[in-house]
Amino acid sequence: MKYRDLHIQTQREAPNNARTEGFAFLVRAGYLTRENIPTPLGEITLNHLRETTDDALRLLSTIGNENETFFPIASGNVEVAHCPRCKYTERLDLARFAKSVWTDGNPPLPMEKVPTPDCNTIESLANFLNIAKEQTAKALMYTRVSDSKFVFVVVRGDMQVSEAKLKAQVGDVRAATAEEIIRAGAVPGYASAVGLKEALVVVDDLIPQSVNLVAGANETGCHLKNTNYGRDYSAEVVADLIQAQEGDACIHCGNPLSVLTVDSLAARTELHLENILLALAEAHHDSKGLAFPHPTAAFDVYLMHVPGKELDTRAKAEELYNTLQDAGISVLYDDRDERAGVKFNDADLIGCPIRVTVGEKGLKEGMVELKPRTAKENQFVAVDRIVEEVKSYLKAG
Numbered sequence: 001m002k003y004r005d006l007h008i009q010t011q012r013e014a015p016n017n018a019r020t021e022g023f024a025f026l027v028r029a030g031y032l033t034r035e036n037i038p039t040p041l042g043e044i045t046l047n048h049l050r051e052t053t054d055d056a057l058r059l060l061s062t063i064g065n066e067n068e069t070f071f072p073i074a075s076g077n078v079e080v081a082h083c084p085r086c087k088y089t090e091r092l093d094l095a096r097f098a099k100s101v102w103t104d105g106n107p108p109l110p111m112e113k114v115p116t117p118d119c120n121t122i123e124s125l126a127n128f129l130n131i132a133k134e135q136t137a138k139a140l141m142y143t144r145v146s147d148s149k150f151v152f153v154v155v156r157g158d159m160q161v162s163e164a165k166l167k168a169q170v171g172d173v174r175a176a177t178a179e180e181i182i183r184a185g186a187v188p189g190y191a192s193a194v195g196l197k198e199a200l201v202v203v204d205d206l207i208p209q210s211v212n213l214v215a216g217a218n219e220t221g222c223h224l225k226n227t228n229y230g231r232d233y234s235a236e237v238v239a240d241l242i243q244a245q246e247g248d249a250c251i252h253c254g255n256p257l258s259v260l261t262v263d264s265l266a267a268r269t270e271l272h273l274e275n276i277l278l279a280l281a282e283a284h285h286d287s288k289g290l291a292f293p294h295p296t297a298a299f300d301v302y303l304m305h306v307p308g309k310e311l312d313t314r315a316k317a318e319e320l321y322n323t324l325q326d327a328g329i330s331v332l333y334d335d336r337d338e339r340a341g342v343k344f345n346d347a348d349l350i351g352c353p354i355r356v357t358v359g360e361k362g363l364k365e366g367m368v369e370l371k372p373r374t375a376k377e378n379q380f381v382a383v384d385r386i387v388e389e390v391k392s393y394l395k396a397g
Contacts, residue, residue, distance in 0.1 A: 001299070003334040006040045010346045019075040022281030025290050029349040031277070038274070041298075041350075046273045048298040049280075053271055056296045060279050062265065063089045070262035071279040078262050081244045085255040092259060093164035096240055097248035101209045102134035102156070109212050109226040111194075116223045120189025122157040125223060129214060133158035137207065137215040137227060139191040141181050142166075142173035144200070150176060150184045152193055154203040155241055156210060162243040169239050170202060185218060192216040192224060193233040201235040204242055290351025291373045294394045299332035301390060302352035306340045308360025317358040320368070320386065324356075327387045329394075348373070353397060354390055372397070 008030040015034045018024035026032045031042040038046055049056055057069060063082055064070050070080055070089065081095035082088070090096070119125040126133045136157030144151055151173055155161050167173060181188055185197045192215035193201050207213075208229045215227040227233070246259040263275040284291045294300055301324055305317035314335075321333045332352060334343050347355045355378075357369040362380055370389060371378035381389045 001044070001332055003332060003336055006044070006332075008039070008041050008346075008350075010349050020073065020278070020282060022278055022283075022285060023075070025285050025349065025351075026278065026281050029290055029346075029351065031281075036274075042277070045298040046277060049273050049276050049296065050271065052295050053266065053273075053276065056276050056280060057265065059293055059296060060265075060276075060283055062279075063087065063260075063262070065089050067268060068264055069266040070260075071265050071275065071282075072260050072262050073279065073282060074261060076261040076263040078264055080260050080262050081248070081257045082260050083250040083253060083255050083257055086250060086253040088250055088252050088257075091164075092244060093162045094168075095244040095257070096251040097242075097244045097257060098251050098254055099206050099242065100249075101206065102132070103210075104135065104212055106212060108228040108231060111227055111232055112225045113217050113219075113222055114225055115221060116190075117221045119221075119223065125214065126157070129223075129225075131214065135212070135214055137192065137210075137213040139186070139193070139216055141176040141184075141186065141188075141191065143176045143180055144170060145172040145174060150180055150199045152184070152186065152191070152196055152199045152201050153241065154193055154201070154207055154215075154235070156204065156206055156213070159204070159206075160243040160245075161204075161241050165239070165241050165243075166202065169237050169241070170200065187216065187218050187220055190216040190220055190222060191218055192227065193235070194218065194224060194227060196233075200237070201233065202237040202239070202241070203229065203235040205238050205240050206242070207235075208238060285351070286374075288345075289349035292351045292353065294353045294397050297351065297353050299330045299352045300354060300394055301329055301331045302334065302347045302350060302355045303331050304334040304343045304347060304355070304357050306343075306357060306359040307337075308363070311360045311363050313358045313360055313363060316363060316383075320356065320358060320383070324387060324390065327391070329387065329390055354393060356386065356390070 010030050011028045014024035015027045062069050079092040081092050119128045138155050138157045140153040142151040184199045212226040215224050217224045247256045265276050305313040324331045355371045362368050367380040369378050370381045
């Protein structure tokens with residue numbers, strides 16, 4: 001492709017809305033607009049990445065699981081739990097962890113109703129009874145969207161429910177209204193699964209292992225001490241419902257989990273090509289611009305000419321453009337009438353793996369300049385060997 005046909009517009013300065021260095025270079029090099037919309041150059045690159053996804057992922061430091069591949073990045077819109085030791089990785093709202101069972105050391109004790117005035121939160125209840133939050137049962141109430149079924153959820157008081165895990169078990173839900181709660185026989189702030197009517201009871205899998213928990217009495221100002229699953233109430237669904245947090249023990253190896261911000265690159269058969277492009281830009285750039293590796297770059301060669309006084313460098317560049325393309329090498333030909341410095345800067349910004357420069361000084365010796373994007377020095381190559389040299393570099397790189 002020719003530079004002017006793609007209407008590439010490079011910028012000398014980073015956009016003021018640049019959230020990362022990689023994004024800044026993608027805008028400056030003309031792959032994206034400031035509004036994150038692909039330009040013609042960006043569209044060509046995204047289409048190329050669709051064909052070279054496996055290579056792109058191999059050239060990135062990714063994490064993930066059998067269902068999804070992630071790239072850690074501060075601007076990402078996904079949070080994952082990640083184990084640095086065994087590499088377990090899962091979206092945070094679906095991640096599992098090793099839960100600790102709380103016990104007071106006693107067998108199941110008789111249930112007892114006790115007054116708990118103004119204790120409509122777990123914190124106020126624990127403080128009033130001078131007990132740990134782990135000794136309480138938290139109630140959360142929803143209505144299933146598909147059939148308006150009242151869903152009563154029980155988790156241990158020190159834990160937070162993951163609505164993603166809950167929805168995976170019962171379907172889409174919304175918060176229950178006060179009227180729906182009361183109709184089921186519960187009392188907001190003092191609710192428990194004991195004595196509920198026509199409710200789908202769902203409990204976290206830690207609840208059956210927990211003994212003598214304090215739960216609501218379904219009566220304002222009162223709670224029940226020593227509630228025990230199986231004896232006092234049962235559930236239609238017992239499953240992992242808890243939201244993982246930083247430092248929780250890995251379900252596989254027990255190592256503390258880290259919480260990372262990431263972008264999703266691939267999910268089963270779905271590819272997030274814009275995120276892959278950004279990840280490549282983040283991983284492969286220097287102070288001058290992008291440095292896309294082969295074969296992820298849409299163009300293997302950035303071809304340019306420097307106008308001469310005695311020789312027609314443009315005509316030779318056009319000839320080389322056709323020669324390289326005929327050899328199966330993708331070329332971005334800078335056919336502009338611009339100063340050499342501008343072209344060199346834009347070549348570094350755009351980041352093709354190789355730059356080939358046709359200049360008068362080299363042509364007088366039958367040579368052109370070849371410079372790999374990440375190399376410090378350039379080299380002169382005989383014109384009739386340029387195809388061989390480019391292919392050799394691309395194969396090695």
